[in-house]
Amino acid sequence: MRELLVGNLTWESLPHEWSTIGGTLTFILLGIFAVIVITRMKRWKWLWNDWLTSVDPKKIGIMYFIVATFMLLRGGLDVIMIWLQQSLSAGTSHGFLSADHFQQIFTAHGNIMVFFVAMGFIFGLINFIVPLQIGARDLASPFLNTLGFWLYVAGVIMVNTFFLFGGKYAATGWLGIAPLSGTQFSPGVGVDYMIWALQISGIGTTLGAINFIVTILKMRAPGMKLRMMPLFTWGSLCSMVMAVTVFPLLTATLFLLFFDRYIGTHFFTTTLGGNAMMYTNLIWMWGHPEVYILMLPAFGIFSEVVSTYSRKSIASYWSAVFGMIGVSFFALSVWLHHFFTMGAGGDVNAFFGLMTMVIAIPTSVLVFNWIATMYRGRIKFSTPMLWFLGFVGTFAIGGMTGVMLAQPPADFQLHNSLFLVAHFHTMVIGGVIWGIFAGISYWFPKMTGFRLNERIGRYAFWCWLVGFWMAFGPLYVLGLMGATRRLDHYDNLNWQPFFVVALFGGILIAIAVGLQLVQIAASFIQKRQLADNTGDPWDGRSLEWSTPSPAPFYNFVNIPKVTSRDAFLQMKNQGIPKPVYKDITMPKTISLGIYIAGLAFLLGFGFIWEITWLIVVSAIGIVVCIVLRTFDEETEYIISAAELEKMEKARTQKLLARLRHDDTYKDEDMGLREFYKSVLTWSQDFVKNKRWKTF
Amino acid sequence: MSKPMNHEESVYDRTMFGFWVYLMTDLLMFAVLFAVYAVLNNSTAGGPTGRELFSPTAALTGTLLLLTSSFTCGLAMIAVRKGNKNQVLFWLTTTYIFGLAFLSLELIEFTKLIHEGHAPSSNAFMSSFFILVGTHGLHILIGLLWMVIIMAYVVSRGLTSNMMRKLALLSMYWHFLDIVWVFIFTIVYLRAFV
Numbered sequence: 001m002r003e004l005l006v007g008n009l010t011w012e013s014l015p016h017e018w019s020t021i022g023g024t025l026t027f028i029l030l031g032i033f034a035v036i037v038i039t040r041m042k043r044w045k046w047l048w049n050d051w052l053t054s055v056d057p058k059k060i061g062i063m064y065f066i067v068a069t070f071m072l073l074r075g076g077l078d079v080i081m082i083w084l085q086q087s088l089s090a091g092t093s094h095g096f097l098s099a100d101h102f103q104q105i106f107t108a109h110g111n112i113m114v115f116f117v118a119m120g121f122i123f124g125l126i127n128f129i130v131p132l133q134i135g136a137r138d139l140a141s142p143f144l145n146t147l148g149f150w151l152y153v154a155g156v157i158m159v160n161t162f163f164l165f166g167g168k169y170a171a172t173g174w175l176g177i178a179p180l181s182g183t184q185f186s187p188g189v190g191v192d193y194m195i196w197a198l199q200i201s202g203i204g205t206t207l208g209a210i211n212f213i214v215t216i217l218k219m220r221a222p223g224m225k226l227r228m229m230p231l232f233t234w235g236s237l238c239s240m241v242m243a244v245t246v247f248p249l250l251t252a253t254l255f256l257l258f259f260d261r262y263i264g265t266h267f268f269t270t271t272l273g274g275n276a277m278m279y280t281n282l283i284w285m286w287g288h289p290e291v292y293i294l295m296l297p298a299f300g301i302f303s304e305v306v307s308t309y310s311r312k313s314i315a316s317y318w319s320a321v322f323g324m325i326g327v328s329f330f331a332l333s334v335w336l337h338h339f340f341t342m343g344a345g346g347d348v349n350a351f352f353g354l355m356t357m358v359i360a361i362p363t364s365v366l367v368f369n370w371i372a373t374m375y376r377g378r379i380k381f382s383t384p385m386l387w388f389l390g391f392v393g394t395f396a397i398g399g400m401t402g403v404m405l406a407q408p409p410a411d412f413q414l415h416n417s418l419f420l421v422a423h424f425h426t427m428v429i430g431g432v433i434w435g436i437f438a439g440i441s442y443w444f445p446k447m448t449g450f451r452l453n454e455r456i457g458r459y460a461f462w463c464w465l466v467g468f469w470m471a472f473g474p475l476y477v478l479g480l481m482g483a484t485r486r487l488d489h490y491d492n493l494n495w496q497p498f499f500v501v502a503l504f505g506g507i508l509i510a511i512a513v514g515l516q517l518v519q520i521a522a523s524f525i526q527k528r529q530l531a532d533n534t535g536d537p538w539d540g541r542s543l544e545w546s547t548p549s550p551a552p553f554y555n556f557v558n559i560p561k562v563t564s565r566d567a568f569l570q571m572k573n574q575g576i577p578k579p580v581y582k583d584i585t586m587p588k589t590i591s592l593g594i595y596i597a598g599l600a601f602l603l604g605f606g607f608i609w610e611i612t613w614l615i616v617v618s619a620i621g622i623v624v625c626i627v628l629r630t631f632d633e634e635t636e637y638i639i640s641a642a643e644l645e646k647m648e649k650a651r652t653q654k655l656l657a658r659l660r661h662d663d664t665y666k667d668e669d670m671g672l673r674e675f676y677k678s679v680l681t682w683s684q685d686f687v688k689n690k691r692w693k694t695f
Numbered sequence: 696m697s698k699p700m701n702h703e704e705s706v707y708d709r710t711m712f713g714f715w716v717y718l719m720t721d722l723l724m725f726a727v728l729f730a731v732y733a734v735l736n737n738s739t740a741g742g743p744t745g746r747e748l749f750s751p752t753a754a755l756t757g758t759l760l761l762l763t764s765s766f767t768c769g770l771a772m773i774a775v776r777k778g779n780k781n782q783v784l785f786w787l788t789t790t791y792i793f794g795l796a797f798l799s800l801e802l803i804e805f806t807k808l809i810h811e812g813h814a815p816s817s818n819a820f821m822s823s824f825f826i827l828v829g830t831h832g833l834h835i836l837i838g839l840l841w842m843v844i845i846m847a848y849v850v851s852r853g854l855t856s857n858m859m860r861k862l863a864l865l866s867m868y869w870h871f872l873d874i875v876w877v878f879i880f881t882i883v884y885l886r887a888f889v
Contacts, residue, residue: 140709206720214713218705248720252727256826265815265822266740267731273738273819282727585702623840631848633857 007611008189013166017101019081024163053589055142056553060149061128062447065440067156068120074160075112076513078105083471083506087499089489102488103171104190108159110174111194115201116156118294118428121436123152123208126236126297129443130212132544133230135221135562137555140214142587143629148208150597155201158604162193167608170194173486175287176257178268178279183261189608192261196604199254200597202247209243212236221543224562227321230542231307231314232439234321235300238328239293245332246293250286253279262607277342284335291428292331296324298435299366302388305438306370308538309385310377313566320369326362330355340408341415349408356406360399367392382538383457387438390465391430398426401476419479422472429468437464437516444523445532449550453526455669456519463512471505474498522675530669533655541566546576548651554584554639557648579648581641588637596625707860714864718871721834725875728827729882738819745824745887748813750804754884757800758876761835764793765873772866780854783862784846790869791842794835801832824883831879834872841865 015021038044051059085102089095097105127149131139139145162169167189172181181191216237220229229237257279259265266274307314314320336344336352370392379385401423405411414420445451478498483490523530535548546568547556557579564570571577599618606614670678700708736745771786805825808814815825845865849858 140713210713210716210720213716214709218709218712244716244720245723248723249727252724256727256731259815259822259826263815265826266738266819267735267822267826269819271740272817273735273740274822275734275738275819278731278734282731627844630861631844 004613005611007606007609007614009165009609009611013189015163015166017098019097019101020163023160027160027163048591049589052594053146053591055138055146055587055590057127057131057139057142057145058447058551058553058555060145061124061126064120064124064127064149064152067153068117068124071112071116071120071156072513075109075117076510078109078112080506080510081105082109083499083503085488086490087496087503090496090499091491091493094489097488099488100168100171103173103486104169106486107170107172107174107190107194111159111170111197113428114174114290114294115198116152116159118432118436119201119205120152120156121440122239122294122297122432123148123205125301125436125439125443126212126240128447129439129544130216130233130236131219132446132547132551132555133233133542134216134219134224135543135556135560135567136215136219137559137584138587139211140219141211143590143593143635144207144211146590146593147596148204148211150593151204151207151600152201154597154601154604155197155204158193158197158200158601161605162190165605165609167193175283177283178257178260178276179270179274181257181261181279182269184269191257192608195254195258195261196608199251199258200600200604202250202254203600204597205243206247206251209240209247212240213244216240221559221562221567224567227317228562228565228567230300230565231303231317231320231324232297232300232542235296235298235303235324238324239296242289242293242296242328242331246286246289249282250290253282253286256282258607280339280342281335284338288335288338289328289331291424292327294428294432295435296328298432298439299324299327301435301439301442302370302391303366303373304542305384305388305442306373308442308540309380309382309388310374311380311539312373312377313541315369315372315375317565319365323362323366323369326365327359330359330362334359337406337411340411346408353406353408353411357403360403363399367396382441383452383454383461384438384442386458386461387434387441390461391434391438394426394430394434394465394468398423398430401426414479416484417479418475418483418485421485422475422479425472425475429472434464442538443544445537445549446535446544446547446551448523448527449532450523450527450530451532451537453519453523453530453669455671456515456522456675459672460512460515460519463508463515467505467508467510467512469505470508471502474502474505518672518675521679522670525675525678526670528658531658533659536568536572541569543567546571548655552647552651554586554644557581557644581645581648583641584639584644585636586639588635590629590635592625592629596622599625703856707856710860710864711867714867718867721871722875725827725830725878728823728830729878732823732827732883735819735823740818740820742818742821743813745820745883748808749884749887751884751888753800753804754880757797758880760793760797760800761873761876764790764797765870767793768866768869772862775854775859775862778854780849783849783854787842787846787849791839791846794839794842794869798832798835798839801828801835805829828879828883831872831875834875838865838869838872841868 015024038047051063054060081097082102082105085095085097089097095102127145131137159169170176170181170186170190170193172186172191172194176191176194179185216229216233256265256267260267260269260274266272268274268276268279270276303314303320334352334356336348337356340349340353370388401419405414405420405423441452441457475498478495481495481498483492483495532549536545537549538545543560543562544551546560558577560567560571599621602614602618603622606612606618767786767789771783771790774782774786808821813821815822842865845858845861849862852858
């Protein structure tokens, strides 16, 4: 009876390691706190109507950022634990983590950082910026977009579910390499959690990618040819085309692994003809392009940033575009370099080694293009530009170590060593993460209406840069000294100092992340001073700067007509046309995305714990929701010209009032000391005047 | 430049294009399953091969049923274009019956195999066979479900432009499954007998 109701769920599976229990308590307390605050402030309705069910890609983008930030902290905590363990656990000491727990931590760290941090931020940026850059009011399918976001959230919850319901997380490494991930060697539910978290969010990614391809190819402003598209949009297009090419591979592969585990098939097992090497091939056919899926939008961001802050158009638009297309093309034919040591033979290894080295060419074209753009530009060293400069140097070193790894003979030595770990972190942190930071600080005014604090931003940048090299420099050295990756314990005491330096680097990065949070908080405190009243704070070139900041939900009063690259720059030179008010059609809010994602989560949960009734109910529920949505014909509403004019006038009035008022503000970004003071004043006020009662 | 499209036309245009992209992603999933089948095709671990297990007559009958259903689905689309609701319903029902017959045949094949002790868990070859053909069967099942629902809506709402768009998607999906089946028929069944 109990098995019928709750499947394999038992009390014994609840978490009992202290660090896991800490995580559980944190999640529960955060949840309770959020519920209390929202209830006291009577914000449930607002939250549901204005945010959760919104189909506005700008709001969805911001929700992506919030979730991804939480996951960044969660994945960051994992890595601090990894570093701490590695700097303690030498010789006779065994650190504070068991081997099994350590394995779960680095597995979760990898899954979370790639799927839920990098992908989350990249999708957030694409959501927010691409429609604005191409002059569209919404996406081709607003429904698929909210569904994609909520499936991502369902994946996020799934990856953390073991905190609440117990069992363990996978201890297989982030790709769940077979046959280790089969039931023979991983009998618990850990791998199932991983499969379903990736499966659900991966399907969301595929849907989102289809949506963006259609949006970019079919919904550009009149006159905007492909050859006039801003480079971020180009990067996103390349990235999304790659996503629809490889994410189905991930989905299929994970299903095969799932069948191996659930119904006992023999795809990747060690017995009855199964072929574990096939899993490695399939997963890396997705896994390698995935890195570039993250990287290409970042390339696009850097192109925009360099061009704007050097006050020049990009040095060679076409070589940038072909560089991106080249990268995405070659990226699909290099996957085997992840397992030269598997024994595919000299010819195969040589081919993939060569392809891997070839990919450095389009990438270098891009790098030289950015440098050429800076040449003779009037460069402004704002934080986005700092991120870019940090990126160029770091990325070049990462690229060179990549070419080293691409040579099969060298790879036989470096394979699975910390050298490799340092290499790909150089690419993903130096390339993707800093690209995301550059993008967020560059477009922050468009999202909130005020720019980010520059001063604290610079502190954060330097902490990141120094922290990064302090953390990963030693790993390169350790790798050359022969330290393999994923070590929970080592006997060679000569390695320990390097691990300790790496730990301090990690702590510096943690400080940097803290500073970034402070930076955002300080910018909120000073938002009157930092306000962007023009909508174009950086003297921008592309269409997103032609709308006010923050952009209204309909993006543009009139869809601009485009005749050249740098469309907005041309508009500014020729004079911006006066708005003409006409009726516009906008999509209505949709709640079914949340329901479907919730049911998808329950479906996965049912499979993990083998709760049959839950599987059946949620599968039927999903079908019903999709049918309801597909045959709902009232999905749009019209904003009349009069309403539009009223909204626009109200906005202008508010802006004018603010401008009159703002003369009194001194124009300087606060530093850490002032931030500390204003927080202190606020908290004193909060306690003294019993402010919590007003909640 | 061609003349600008109105709202409805552009929705049609986008939906069609988006659905094509979706079909390509689905095709890539099948590509993985085909590749897996190609790799594991001889990994019978001492069990019987496809030649000993498959029945060519059943496979051919299934193929003919599915091809006919694709044809009648095409006739339904011609009826859609003519705006003849009753004909649309008639041809869709015919398509449905052929599709159902195909699916039943497949289920009979599967149950027979499992009864004789050749289950997906028997060996790698059987796993890849069941998952490749079964995934196609699952797609057919979804298509049949979709067809019933769409017929119900055609009855209640008539052939509005929205319904015509949805019917066009359904027919694309159905033809797509047909093409995938042609590959399955060739690679799984015909190859077993050459």
